[in-house]
Amino acid sequence: MKNMLSIVVLILLIGLGFVSNNEVAFAGTMEYSVKANIPKNQVNKKLTYFDLKMAPGSKQTISLTVKNTSSEEKKIMIEPNTAITNQNGVIDYSKNGHKKDSSLKYAFSDLISPKQEIVIKGKETKKVPFTIQMPKESFDGIILGGFYVHEINKEEKKKENNKVQIKNEFSYVIGVKLTGTDEVVKPKLKLNEVQAGLMNYRTVVTANLQNTEAVIINNLDVNARITKEGKKEKLHSTKKSKLSMAPNSNFDFPITWDNQKLEPGKYHLYLTITDGNQIWKFDKMFEIKGADAKAINKTAIGVEKDYTFLFIGLAAFILSLIIIIIILLKKKKRGEDNEEE
Structure with a gap:
């Protein structure tokens, strides 16, 4: 032990x-x-x-x-x-x-x-x-x-x-x-590319964050929120705390998609980041293209399946079956009426 x-x-x-x-x-x-x-x-x-x-x-x-x-x-x-x-x-x-x-x-x-x-x-x-x-x-x-x-x-x-x-x-x-010197350097953060992807085979959108200065940033709290373009309602969000960044480095911060399929369209990312001394606020428009969404969803695990088309197909089949039965019953009744005459 x-x-x-x-x-x-x-x-x-x-x-x-x-x-x-x-x-x-x-x-x-x-x-x-x-x-x-x-x-x-x-x-x-x-x-x-x-x-x-x-x-x-x-x-x-x-x-x-x-x-x-x-x-x-x-x-x-x-x-x-x-x-x-x-x-x-x-x-x-x-x-x-x-x-x-x-x-x-x-x-x-x-x-x-x-x-x-x-x-x-x-x-x-x-x-x-x-x-x-x-x-x-x-x-x-x-x-x-x-x-x-x-x-x-x-x-x-x-x-x-x-x-x-x-x-x-x-x-x-x-x-x-x-x-090299005793000069104090203040950290600076930059938001780069925002794109859809996978993290541990789960659907995410990643925001590339860059520390452009020669200083360590500790105790970063990151609050990310995503909406559809022109909408205020929150679609997905992620909060993480106590993150660190090496001097002059970048990494892809993942925003979870809650095990849902990525849908093509235009979105808006809002980011608030603080290290306890400074606050950085970013917002950026980005687009998920249809081909990208299809490829990512195909590889992702744990994605909620959309059974809409299955239900529509099943309903159409049942409706067609009912119509066929009605037609057959009408034909049968017509035949019986003809025999009686």
């Missing part, structure tokens, strides 16, 4: 973006562990991820310590990735080679030496260096990234009783925040 609790705690910390406790990083429940070796120019020395202030054009080597707590040799991949915002509104450091946001001037992955694959023997500890080269020009705000560390060729274990395969898929994230 104690080991299971340690694993849950570690997963929660990784989900927040940083491994924030060295003791957890070296927990006995893991077969390997990673920690940041904090340098002298660390801004906040209480943090266990890198929080560095560096001068324009300067170069610095930082390092991670990887410890293999098992007796078997392991292959470990360490990827320095630029921070992005994923579809859940969470800052994500695990995407290697992700498409850069249009507002991103300096990507963390471009300023640091490439990813490394290391082989570490059983019970061995290794220090792995990476070199950061800061831009020559001074910049305000922050550059955000992180080391995504995971095992290659993860070992598969089988339960003898039911032969269910269990994969060890634990990974670590060690964040890196680079600062």
Whole structure:
């Protein structure tokens, strides 16, 4: 039970973006562990991820310590990735080679030496260096990234009783925040494309939100409402809170369609967003085209079926049957009358 609790705690910390406790990083429940070796120019020395202030054009080597707590040799991949915002509104450091946001001037992955694959023997500890080269020009705000560390060729274990395969898929994230000046940068949000689509095979409309400044936005509350063009009645809405966005990043905010089919037509999106200090309000017209709606509805799961045409067809069949019966009865009666005559 104690080991299971340690694993849950570690997963929660990784989900927040940083491994924030060295003791957890070296927990006995893991077969390997990673920690940041904090340098002298660390801004906040209480943090266990890198929080560095560096001068324009300067170069610095930082390092991670990887410890293999098992007796078997392991292959470990360490990827320095630029921070992005994923579809859940969470800052994500695990995407290697992700498409850069249009507002991103300096990507963390471009300023640091490439990813490394290391082989570490059983019970061995290794220090792995990476070199950061800061831009020559001074910049305000922050550059955000992180080391995504995971095992290659993860070992598969089988339960003898039911032969269910269990994969060890634990990974670590060690964040890196680079600062050039003390200038405070205010966040700016932009609404880009609004379009119909699928999220987890459910019908949605997504609104692409973009943070165009070199600053983290935390505690975002998003309230989205959709109406038909020219109408005030709400068709669909979604509210989400406590979202975060990485500097100079974008993500598709999903507005649920309540498991209904997408209908072609013109719609109006209203968005209200706040981080507790600023409020952003957007409204935008968009159109769902017939071909798009048909393709999406065909793939979607859980969509409420429209039985209108089935009922119409059934009613038409019954009506036709009644008419045929009436005609047959009339013919029969006419025949009987003729016989009597």
